[in-house]
Amino acid sequence: MGLSAKDALHLKEALQVAVIKCSERCLYQSAKWAAELLDALPNPSPSETDHRVTDDEGHYIHPAFLPNVDPVEAELEAKELNKYLLAKSFFDCKEFDRCAAVFLPDSLLSGSLATKPSETTTTPKGKGKGKARVSTATLPSDEALPAISQKSLFLALYAKVIAGEKSKEEETEMIMGPQDVGTVVNKQLLAVSHFLERWFAARKNDDDEPASQGFLEYLYGMVLVKEKNDSAALNYLMQSVHLFPWNWGAWLEITNLIARVEQLNKIRPHLPQNIMSFIFHANAAVNLYQQGNDLAANLNDLLDIFPTSSFLLTCKALLNYHSKDLLAAEQDFNNLLLQHPHRxxxxxxxxxxxxxxxxxxxxxxxxxxxxxxxxxxxxxxxxxxxxxxxxxxxxxxxxxxxxxxxxxxxxxxxxxxxxxxxxxxxxxxxxxxxxxxxxxxxxxxxxxxxxxxxxxxxxxxxxxxxxxxxxxxGLRPWDGKMWQAVGSCLQKMERYQDGIKAYKRALLADTYYDSTTSSFGSAGMVDRTAQMDPDILLQIALMYEKLENHEEAKAYMELCVAQEDGGAGAADDDDDGAGLRSSVIQQHGSPGGAPSDEGGEGSADRGAGGGHEGTGVTAATSKARMWLAQHAMAVEDYATANRLATELCQDGVDVEDAKALIRETRSRMEMAEMMER
Structure with missing residues (x-):
């Protein structure tokens, strides 16, 4: 994915405009993000300058410094420039209440609460996009709203929200103290919310109002998020990114509202089709613990455009981290730290x-x-x-x-x-x-x-x-550790059938990505002779024993022992090996959806080496060998029991029990020989 020199120049100017506009509204984190992305963009060819805007004398005018295209907004911004500079200086000095009072005195904001909640109708619930609806018959007159520019209005209301957050932090008790019960709220949210509600309702009823710039939609969406009105918040945030897609704060708020990958795929067609939407999707997928070649390719495409972007390099490192490729993630973060040592x-x-x-x-x-x-x-x-x-x-x-x-x-x-x-x-x-x-x-x-x-x-x-x-x-459906914990709990609750299903899902999760390292999206038939976790196999066998299904218990015990040499001998030890492998494969339809949708995180907790190196002797394999030896004794297969007990003595685990078993098998074999004579 590459850009032409002309497209790169357009992108550079758009990011420069974003830095300036966000800085003017004191959205410093969004301005910093855009500036870092801008710094990572290679300089375009100097020949691509024919589209640049010039004044009457032929001097270049940067788009960020062009006058507001809306004449009404431009006139308002020119009139209130002195007050705006005063308010911004107060904000920079962290005097947030003074900043808000420059344009919105407390009396004006408190007057916005005159509209009672009963006079407004909202739709905060439901799966669709919520949108606040205000009855025009109960709204105050237009004179109640101050005639100030959108930039100044945003700065004043945003300062009020920040002032409320500051007061909330000051009133909150010590972390996890006896009074820290989470009941302290931002007391300014209600006034800001009602004011914005009135402002948007007035614009809806007046066709002559200047076009919205997208920042007030972002602010209202942020307030609605704090009020737990997620559906309406998502609606306003979507409007914001359509009107001004370069405000990264709005994209982050949308990311925080998305809980499942299905929701991300649902809203994706409704997003603006530009590079910001592309970056948002990659970041949201990483935050949802997604994995796969497509996501990695998307990040590589973005890194082709922004080669030194600290944000995209962090996303790449987190992608490896969430997929438990810790060595690659460590190397990525190490390289990132070398490039940006003060970040x-x-x-x-x-x-x-x-x-x-x-x-x-x-x-x-x-x-x-x-x-x-x-x-x-x-x-x-x-x-x-x-x-x-x-x-x-x-x-x-x-x-x-x-x-x-x-x-x-x-x-x-x-x-x-x-x-x-x-x-x-x-x-x-x-x-x-x-x-x-x-x-x-x-x-x-x-x-x-x-x-x-x-x-x-x-x-x-x-x-x-x-x-x-x-x-x-549910959040990590392809992480074997999660399903192993589910299976352990079910086992302790004596829900053995469900526990077996969960443990089999853990086996599938642990082996799935070992067999699809070249293509995360194609599962195919998994080779069940590859190495699996012997502890999980042992627990499955023990639960089958509880269910008195001794054939399945024996098959899983043999498969557990086979993991010592990589599992290659599992099918040779018993004819039930193929049926066992088939029973695990049937769990491929377990909850979690398609691999390409649910993530592709492999497990890094499975021991060293490849699938066929084997685990060597472990406590689980020794217990399985002892069980098989005792089972052989029960069915009078003394030769097998003697062989397994001898192997136990060589393992150095449960040696005394193994020696006792050897003595018993030999005595039984001698007795059988005497009876034959």
Whole structure:
């Protein structure tokens, strides 16, 4: 995917306009994102300049500095320039109430609440796109709305929302303190919401109003999200990206509203068809833990256009991280850090990878680097917390995770990781509360759901644990670890049939991507002689034994033992091998949808090496061999029992039991020979 020099020049100018427009409205994160993307765009050919706008003297005029195309808005912006500069300076100095009062005094905003909620009709529920509808008969007169430009109105209302968020943070109690119950709300949202409701209703009734610029739709959508009116919020945010697609904040709000990949595919045709929609789709798919060649190709296409984009490089690293290719993800983050050594965004994910890989020196260096750059960034605190956790200093780790949450209560990594630390400290109540807060921040975080399941399983509340494990498995349907946890819970609840299905799904998930590394989207027939997790096979066999299905139990025990040499001998040991493999393949229709839709995350927890190297002797294979030996004794197959018991002695596991079994088999064999004589 490449761009012509002319298209690259248009893209460059559009991003420059986006940086300026977002900065004028104090949307600094969106301005920073656009500026970083702009910096990653190679300079177009200087010959492609014939389309540029010039003044009467032939001087080039950049599109960002052209007057507003709407004459009414241009006149208003010119009249209020002094006030706008004053308001923006107040905002930059974090005097948000003073900023809002320049254009919207408190008396005017409080007057907007005169329209009672009963006088408006909204449709917040339902699967369709919600849209606020206001009865024109109850609206105040047009004079009630100030005659100011959309830019100034946005700045004033946005400042009011930020002022409310600041007051909310100041009134909130200490993190997870006795009074921290999550009941503190932004008290400015109601006034801002009613004002915008009136503003949009007035525009609908007046055809002479200037065209909307898209920023007020974004602000209203953001307010509706905070009010939990997701359907109406999505409607206004979609309008915003159609009117001004370069505001990355609006795209992020839409991303946060999308909970399933089906929802993403549903809204995709209704998005503006430009490069921003392409970037949004790739980012949303990564956040939904999707995987596959198509997504990787999309990111590579975008990187061809923006080769050094820190945002796209981070998406690529997260794609490998979510697919559990930790070594590739670590290398991607390492390269990203080399290119942007002062960038702290997403370094909390990098610290998670270093923690799992047990790369203590690199994690120590990263913690030192973050402290040097900005020790009061949430990402820095999470990195330091991970470092202390790796040193098993769990109290200090909790201290830094709490510090990260004091700086930003929506820091998802801090909530989840603090839950892990409380589990290590045996404080299950605090762990559950941490995981619940993480779910409140982002219901797509499978780690928090899985953590809740683990905590309730420790408390032996298996029904609760099962519910949370199923939520995690729904978010990661091709992660064998999720289904293994579901199967374990069902096994403890003595729901053996369902437990067998879940464990078979775990086997399918663990082997699926080993056989489709070249093509994530084509499953085909999975080679069941490839290596599988012997622990899962052992549990399936034990549940079949509970169900008194000894033939299936024996088949899975033999398959478990066969994993010592890679599973190649499974079919040779018993004629039931083919039927066993077929029974696992039948689970391909389990919940989770098509592989290309549900993600393609393979498991990195399955031991080293390829599918045919084998696990060697493990506790699971030794238990399976002992079971097979005892089964052979029960059916009077003394030669097989003696051979298996001898192998157990060589394994060095359960040696005494194996020796006793050998003595018994030999005595039985001698007795049988005597009887034959």
């Amino acid at each position: 702290l965004d997403s370094l909390d994910h990098y610290s998670n990878i270093l923690y799992v890989l047990n790369l203590r020196p690199k994690l120590a260096f990263l913690a030192h680097l973050c402290t040097t750059i900005d020790r009061f960034r949430p990402e820095s605190c999470v990195v330091i917390g991970n470092y202390y956790s790796l040193l098993s200093l769990h109290e200090k780790a909790v201290q830094y995770f709490r510090r990260a949450l004091t700086l930003d209560r929506t820091c998802l990594s801090a909530w989840t990781l603090m839950g892990h630390e409380y589990v290590e400290l045996k404080n299950t109540h605090a762990a559950i509360e941490s995981y619940r807060r993480a779910v409140d921040v982002n219901r797509r975080d499978y780690r928090a759901w899985y953590g809740l399941g683990q905590t309730y399983e420790v408390l032996e509340m298996h029904a609760y644990a099962l519910w949370y494990y199923k939520k995690a498995a």
